[in-house]
Amino acid sequence: MSEKDLRINEQIRVREVRLIRDEGEQQGIMSTLEALELAKGQGLDLVEVAPTAVPPVVKILDYGKFKFENEKKVRDSKKKQKLLKLKEIRMQPKIDEHDLDFKSKHVKEFLAEGNKVKVTVRFRGRELAHTELGLDVLKDVLARIEGEYVMDKPPAMEGRFMSMVLSPKSKGAAKAGA
Structure with missing residues (x-):
């Protein structure tokens, strides 16, 4: 009351x-x-x-x-309540190796801060015919951030975008694994 x-x-x-x-x-x-x-x-x-x-x-x-x-x-x-923010990282299927490293580093930082991250690949024009390239980019990002995440939403198409949502591993799970 x-x-x-x-x-x-x-x-x-x-x-x-x-x-x-x-x-x-x-x-x-x-x-x-x-x-x-x-x-x-x-x-x-x-x-x-x-x-x-x-x-x-x-x-x-x-x-x-x-x-x-x-x-x-x-x-x-x-x-005591922690507000969870959703950060978004956008990229294209034709992303360069260095840019992919840079964006992956940002994803890692956001997860380390305790934020959720939405990784989005935007398709333009005829790129929409090759959505597998976007899936490869998202898998590449996952490989670069190496297990510091929990996948909330696997890669899926939403109109002209393919996205996935990652959240940080819980503190308890990280301590149990170490």
């Missing part, structure tokens, strides 16, 4: 509540007005933590501090 859904102090509109003190000890069932008086007496807020319970569970605590702690938890969990 998010803080936006929590009701505090006078927003709690039920007759009876189950009160939990700020130290965590249960006070029992009492009227909402009594619980509110106890909270005000301590200079704290009455926060509804379980509105669906019968009677609803409320807790005496500092709402500002409570809200800050929850926001901090959300921020920390967002920091």
Whole structure:
């Protein structure tokens, strides 16, 4: 439940509540007005933590501090999430050896950074009649990056493009293999 859904102090509109003190000890069932008086007496807020319970569970605590702690938890969990980016490398079936080395090096770097890579070969004009050349280029790229990847999508034609999607090997699999 998010803080936006929590009701505090006078927003709690039920007759009876189950009160939990700020130290965590249960006070029992009492009227909402009594619980509110106890909270005000301590200079704290009455926060509804379980509105669906019968009677609803409320807790005496500092709402500002409570809200800050929850926001901090959300921020920390967002920091731990790694956003996976999809990088794309484009080439043509008539690619030169040096260019292929250069592009393969970039694919390796992107995978090392933890990004997914879409390797695309673009066919123009009559090149479309020789899609096997594009497949050879993609196989050549795979040979140059030597097992530092997991193939998410094998080479396939999409209109005038042939592409495959690679993702980095997971850290656990890399350690197990070493």
